[in-house]
Amino acid sequence: MIQYVVALLATAVVGYAVNSSVKVVDEGDQALVERLGKYRRTLKPGLQLVLPLLEKIAYVDTVRERVLDIEPQSVITNDNLTLQVDAVIYWQIIDMERAYYAIEDVEDAIASIVLTSLRSEIGRLQLREVLSTKDEIDKALLKKLDEATNTWGVKVIRVEVQNIIFPQKVQEAMESERVALSQKQAMIEKAEGEKQAAIAKALGEARSMQVLSETLNLKPGSPEFLQFLIAQRYVEANQKISESSNSKILFMDPKAMSEALAELVGESPDPNIDNLSVSPSKPHNLNKPDIDKLA
Numbered sequence: 001m002i003q004y005v006v007a008l009l010a011t012a013v014v015g016y017a018v019n020s021s022v023k024v025v026d027e028g029d030q031a032l033v034e035r036l037g038k039y040r041r042t043l044k045p046g047l048q049l050v051l052p053l054l055e056k057i058a059y060v061d062t063v064r065e066r067v068l069d070i071e072p073q074s075v076i077t078n079d080n081l082t083l084q085v086d087a088v089i090y091w092q093i094i095d096m097e098r099a100y101y102a103i104e105d106v107e108d109a110i111a112s113i114v115l116t117s118l119r120s121e122i123g124r125l126q127l128r129e130v131l132s133t134k135d136e137i138d139k140a141l142l143k144k145l146d147e148a149t150n151t152w153g154v155k156v157i158r159v160e161v162q163n164i165i166f167p168q169k170v171q172e173a174m175e176s177e178r179v180a181l182s183q184k185q186a187m188i189e190k191a192e193g194e195k196q197a198a199i200a201k202a203l204g205e206a207r208s209m210q211v212l213s214e215t216l217n218l219k220p221g222s223p224e225f226l227q228f229l230i231a232q233r234y235v236e237a238n239q240k241i242s243e244s245s246n247s248k249i250l251f252m253d254p255k256a257m258s259e260a261l262a263e264l265v266g267e268s269p270d271p272n273i274d275n276l277s278v279s280p281s282k283p284h285n286l287n288k289p290d291i292d293k294l295a
Contacts, residue, residue, distance in 0.1 A: 021052045025060070030096045034058040042096050059100045065092045065157060068107055070114050072163065075122045077130060084165035085118055087141070090157040091149075098153030106154055110145065114159070117144045130164060137161055 024047055025031050031043040035055045043057075050057065072086040089110060093099045103109050121137050122130060130137075138159050145156040209229075213220045216228065 028064045032059040095153030
């Protein structure tokens with residue numbers, strides 16, 4: 001009977017010893033071993049042995065990169081405007097021993113440094129500088145975190161300021177400014193388009209005149225060519241007037257008309273045109289002019 005009890009106790013002791021001495025550390029994790037309350041070594045991933053009763057696993061944590069999200073916090077700019085700012089920090093443990101023994105709670109410590117640095121960096125900027133210097137703020141935060149966590153056994157990989165929320169009035173003013181800038185840019189683009197169209201039209205007309213002068217075998221600057229262009233414009237103008245739906249009555253001195261036509265076609269006006277006159281025997285009807293006869 002005693003032998004069975006001894007065997008049972010021995011089996012229990014062996015089972016406890018094996019169970020407490022054999023440990024498995026998962027991939028991406030590390031474990032700290034203490035012997036009699038004092039740090040002894042760090043266990044890497046895999047099957048590890050720990051002395052029963054003398055040693056214990058004090059702490060297990062991952063050494064993979066992790067994310068710390070900072071909730072929106074109120075910060076005041078240099079021109080006394082309150083903003084809501086949040087950030088995200090990417091960090092990892094590089095020395096498990098220091099991360100556990102050098103600082104009480106490493107995540108809380110990192111968050112506190114980020115909040116203090118955010119208030120400091122944004123507090124020295126004007127409102128208009130906050131958005132334009134966002135990358136500089138991220139770099140400044142990263143530098144301060146590197147300096148502060150250098151002895152903690154952790155590495156801050158990068159810091160990103162995510163959202164910057166402005167007061168309602170400031171948002172409305174910024175939106176109005178954005179719309180005004182968009183309208184200004186649209187006007188500039190329209191003016192540039194009209195300029196290019198005018199240039200293209202002028203080049204096209206110049207090219208057409210060049211082709212016309214070559215066809216007529218006339219020099220572009222010669223009086224004959226200029227007279228032809230004037231006559232062409234005159235005919236086109238009269239054609240447009242005749243195509244209009246509104247009726248029109250033109251009054252012109254016959255002498256002036258003859259001289260103008262003669263100049264257009266390059267001929268001398270009729271010398272007898274001076275003898276032309278309008279008969280005064282009848283009153284003129286402004287709605288329907290009546291030229292009786294030529295004297």
